[in-house]
Amino acid sequence: MPLQEILLQQLANGLILGSFYALVALGYSMVYGVIKLLNFAHGDLYMVGAFAGFGCLSLFSGWLGAGWAGIVPSILLSMVAVGLLGVVIDRIAYRPLREAPKLSVLITALAVSMVLENTVLAFTGGQFTAFSTDLGFAGIDLGLVHVTYTQMVLVGTSIVLMVVLELFVSRTRYGRAMRAIAIDPDACRLMGIDVNRTIALTFFIGSALAAASGVLAGVYYGSINFFMGFLIGLKAFTAAVIGGIGNIPGAMLGGLLLGLLEAFGTQIPGIGGQWKDVFVFAFLILFLVFRPTGILGKPEVERM
Amino acid sequence: MSLGRTTRGVAAAVAALALGLASSAPARAADIKIGAMVPTSGSEAPYGIDMLNAIRMAADQINAKGGVLGEKISIIPGDDACDPQAAVNAASKLVSQGVTGVVGGYCSGATLPTLKIYGDAHVPFVITASNSTALIGANPGNAFMINSTGYDQVKTAVDLFKAKGIKTIAIINEGDAYSADLAKLTRAAWEKMGDKVVDYEVVSKGEQDFSAVVTKIRAAKPDAVFWTAYYADGALLLKQLRQGGYTGMIALGDGNNSPKLFQLAGPAANGVYCFSNPTANFLPSAKTFTEEYVKQFHQQPGPYSTLSYDGMMLMAHAIQVAGGPDKMKIIAALKATKDFKGVAGPISFTPQNTLARSNFVVLIGQGGKWALYTGPGAPKMP
Incomplete structure (x- = not known):
């Protein structure tokens, strides 16, 4: 393999992996942006989404097949189901703690994560489930790199979802309400904004995005398990911080950057292989030292 | 109204939980308690549950024949979750519950830190799956590895x-x-x-x-x-x-x-x-074991089930030889094991307490x- 081909292939690898991180990072960033909560259960919603999508596909594959005709409705249904789950979680676990110290909500988020993981563990018996689809390995050759249709759909879906989300937050009334709550929830209440409903909407969208990403991961990698949300939750959180937490285009950039760092980090002689994660996270530390607010985050102004 | 329903729901759940605990038959004081340290949660849970099944099956068979020296064996599961910290907690808990011996150990990384805990308490430990060579040097002398090592x-x-x-x-x-x-x-x-x-x-x-x-x-x-x-x-x-x-x-x-x-x-x-290591389906000697396992658990025995079964049987044998639940005597009996007939093949130990033959x-x-x-x-x- 010539060096040029290796680098192009790693670029493709990084972008594909990065779009997964970006999709999950969006939800993290959105929820943090609005209520300043690090929702540690977010990675687990990705996992629940994968299982919901798997369940739907098992039902649909009889008459729609296990190709895209069956997968697309499964993704949509899973997004709705997990979106509602996100709303329920907010209603039960987070809303009663709205006025409580931030640390209490953080611990609650960890607890929610455990509850989700162990519930799915109980239902699946801890078994790894094979997510079989009819998607083949067909694709097109872009120069030296073979890109499958599945990979193209995957990256395309991520980009479309991110753009739609950005438009929603920047152009609609609901988006404006979310941004307003991020600045001052009490003033919003006085202005007649239904704060709790807007926060519920935020959870719905964030959770639905995690679910979409989870089903896509299941489709792409072909294996799902109750623990699959843990590592990606951690990575997505990292991506959100790199991008500037609370910032939507930032989460996208952070996700893609992290994916690329991992792919190229593996390739660096001497560092790759054993030291890949050290390389990636050392970069994170350095990055945050020199730019604590992330790529697109704005420094917080404290008025006295 | 809605609050009342919730309270009743919680009460019902608590009652169900209590019933569930009661039906799992708490150990009688006179029983010989054997800890089964395997991951029953976490990513390696499928293997761990499989091993626990096999250990329970062995204990049930021993008990059906009258137990060891007239005492019943009761299995106390300790979930190590394939995680060093969870394993240390599980091991400490088993020791404080007064187990006579421990059988199990799947993830070497989780088994490693427990060696000292069992060692300090002089609890005989038959390691049935973990086979990292790191365990050999860290063994205080009370642990016995019946799987071939790295x-x-x-x-x-x-x-x-x-x-x-x-x-x-x-x-x-x-x-x-x-x-x-x-x-x-x-x-x-x-x-x-x-x-x-x-x-x-x-x-x-x-x-x-x-x-x-x-x-x-x-x-x-x-x-x-x-x-x-x-x-x-x-x-x-x-x-x-x-x-x-x-x-x-x-x-x-x-x-x-x-x-x-x-x-x-x-x-x-x-x-x-x-x-x-030779699994049940490739062992002619494991035919009856496999039939019994499938009958009880409605699934094929996993890769470490035969060794786990053998581990429990070996522990019972050592207690029998030691003439009672004296831990030091059991360790001595394990050390002296010579060609113990296990389902997965004969068991003897090297001076380092590892299996004396390769079973790969x-x-x-x-x-x-x-x-x-x-x-x-x-x-x-x-």
Whole structure:
């Protein structure tokens, strides 16, 4: 393999992996942006989404097949189901703690994560489930790199979802309400904004995005398990911080950057292989030292 | 109204829980308590539950024949979750519950820190699956390993590679005690013979995307790729290796002997080699064991079920020989074990308390399941 081909292939690898991180990072960033909560259960919603999508596909594959005709409705249904789950979680676990110290909500988020993981563990018996689809390995050759249709759909879906989300937050009334709550929830209440409903909407969208990403991961990698949300939750959180937490285009950039760092980090002689994660996270530390607010985050102004 | 319903629901749940606990028959004071330290939660739970089933089955059979020295054996599960911290907690709890002995140990990384806890309490510990060589040096003398260790597996692997005319290999592990140990030993043994390891990778456990590693391996062009960690991630790796265009030999360590691998990897697993301790389906001596296991648990016994069963039987035998629940005497009895007839083969120990023979076999993926490999480079069966 010539060096040029290796680098192009790693670029493709990084972008594909990065779009997964970006999709999950969006939800993290959105929820943090609005209520300043690090929702540690977010990675687990990705996992629940994968299982919901798997369940739907098992039902649909009889008459729609296990190709895209069956997968697309499964993704949509899973997004709705997990979106509602996100709303329920907010209603039960987070809303009663709205006025409580931030640390209490953080611990609650960890607890929610455990509850989700162990519930799915109980239902699946801890078994790894094979997510079989009819998607083949067909694709097109872009120069030296073979890109499958599945990979193209995957990256395309991520980009479309991110753009739609950005438009929603920047152009609609609901988006404006979310941004307003991020600045001052009490003033919003006085202005007649239904704060709790807007926060519920935020959870719905964030959770639905995690679910979409989870089903896509299941489709792409072909294996799902109750623990699959843990590592990606951690990575997505990292991506959100790199991008500037609370910032939507930032989460996208952070996700893609992290994916690329991992792919190229593996390739660096001497560092790759054993030291890949050290390389990636050392970069994170350095990055945050020199730019604590992330790529697109704005420094917080404290008025006295 | 709605509050009342919730309260009643909670009360019902608590009652159900209490009933559930009551029905699991608490140990009577006179029983001989044996701890079963296996991961029953976490990513390795399927193996752990399988081992617990086998240990319980052994205990039930012993009890049905009147127990040991007239005492019933009661099994106390301790969940190590394949995690060093959870394992330390589980081990401390078992010791404080006054167990006479402990059987189990699946993830070497989780088993390692428990050795000191059992050692300090002089609790005899029969390790039924963990086989990292790191356990040998850390053993205070009360632990006995009835699975062949990493050294035996490395020899089996190198013999196979040599017989297949392999010149360069790539080794991939997950950085935990078990897979890193196997990877390092293989690298040392391979380089000692003057052959090259062209790529040595460590990936994170639970990683689903191996594309970067696959690209790197394709560029390094090894004759064989050796994956030393567990099957769930291994299935994804070998699928992505084949999809990425790697056509060389793929060999997997003994954590990959699972039928699940074929569901997860699909046709990519055909022609792949796997080193394994002899599992029930390849052991003529395990026929009745398998029938009994399937009858009780409605599933095929997993790869470590025979060893776990043997471990419990060996512990009971040692208590019998020791003449009572005196822990030091049981340890002495275990040490003196000579050709104990286990379902997975005879058990004797080396001076380091490891199994005195190699029990490794080579399997090959064929038609969606593992088959015993008997071609060039295959080890002799006992």
